[in-house]
Amino acid sequence: MSILNVLVLGGTGFIGRHAAAALHASGLKVTIGSRHPARHKAMFLFADFRAMRFENLLKPGDWTALLAETNVVVNCVGILRQRPGESYDDIHHRAPAALAAACASTNVRLVHTSALGLHESAKSRFLSSKLLGERAIAASGCDYSIVRPSLLDGEGGFGASWLRGLSRSPLHVIPRGARGGIAAMRCTDLGEAFAALASMPTFRDHREIELGGIHAYGYAEYLRVLRAGYVASKALQLTLPNWLTRVGAHVCDGLHFSPFSYGHWILLQRDNVPSPNRLSELLGRQPHPISSAQSVVVRETSTA
Numbered sequence: 001m002s003i004l005n006v007l008v009l010g011g012t013g014f015i016g017r018h019a020a021a022a023l024h025a026s027g028l029k030v031t032i033g034s035r036h037p038a039r040h041k042a043m044f045l046f047a048d049f050r051a052m053r054f055e056n057l058l059k060p061g062d063w064t065a066l067l068a069e070t071n072v073v074v075n076c077v078g079i080l081r082q083r084p085g086e087s088y089d090d091i092h093h094r095a096p097a098a099l100a101a102a103c104a105s106t107n108v109r110l111v112h113t114s115a116l117g118l119h120e121s122a123k124s125r126f127l128s129s130k131l132l133g134e135r136a137i138a139a140s141g142c143d144y145s146i147v148r149p150s151l152l153d154g155e156g157g158f159g160a161s162w163l164r165g166l167s168r169s170p171l172h173v174i175p176r177g178a179r180g181g182i183a184a185m186r187c188t189d190l191g192e193a194f195a196a197l198a199s200m201p202t203f204r205d206h207r208e209i210e211l212g213g214i215h216a217y218g219y220a221e222y223l224r225v226l227r228a229g230y231v232a233s234k235a236l237q238l239t240l241p242n243w244l245t246r247v248g249a250h251v252c253d254g255l256h257f258s259p260f261s262y263g264h265w266i267l268l269q270r271d272n273v274p275s276p277n278r279l280s281e282l283l284g285r286q287p288h289p290i291s292s293a294q295s296v297v298v299r300e301t302s303t304a
Helices: 014-025 037-043 088-106 125-138 158-167 187-198 219-227 242-255 262-268 279-283
Strands: 005-009 029-034 048-051 072-075 109-113 144-149 171-175 208-211 236-240
Touching: 005 014, 014 029, 014 072, 014 187, 029 037, 037 048, 072 088, 072 187, 088 109, 088 125, 109 125, 109 187, 125 144, 125 262, 144 187, 158 219, 171 219, 187 208, 187 279, 208 279, 236 242, 242 262
Parallel strands: 005 029, 005 072, 029 048, 072 109, 109 144, 144 208, 171 236
Antiparallel strands: none
16 A cells, blocks of 8 residues: 655644654655745654745645645644734635645545634634635535644644743733633644544545543633642632733734734633544544643744
């Protein structure tokens, strides 16, 4: 049997690097799509590279050359905030829609990374663009699997590093409306789940799958769990009114100094828990627990 060729889009970003490593470890041939191939080749000696700018690939024909000799595409591209030339609509909707259409015409299977908690009433372009992307992929006719992970923890994650830093603070500010559960999971487990999916001959039974860790935390509880590995004392908790949390989220969006955003504020108000959770099924074991003493390295990298 020939080795499967897997193209990982955004393979140098937080999710993508874990996906690429797990795919390689499972014996698959990995190619990484990146806007800066020369910058990352030394870090990914096991992978080939193809130069691409995801935000410019908005028509099915734009993907033809990139999909050559590819059996499976794993799309890990996403943006937390819009930047000049990179809109939510292009990155989360139009480019994935074009990719799915191209996959349909070339019999390439597609694994697409989305998120839990997307819903029609969400007044966030970050969330609504992801929902539109999901719908376009489902309507494309390709053999697809949409993966919706809960909150991710692991090395190289901007948000993961930020939360661990917050956990060590003597004061934890807890939004009053942050009542949703968080089934936080290790990004290494997500990478292994991608590898398991990529090896399947079809995604017919895995069209839309939700993944998460073994325990659902409240936001305050999650910070306490992270803190336990660093500091013996308990942090003081300050409850923040919802209106002030919303203002703070918009300020963070405007200044770009924190991973907290208006979209995340919306997600904190609802459960971010998979139903059903299919992670154990894909891994063939229980997910790794969130380790309070885990070392998290802050490395900001492009997802494309």
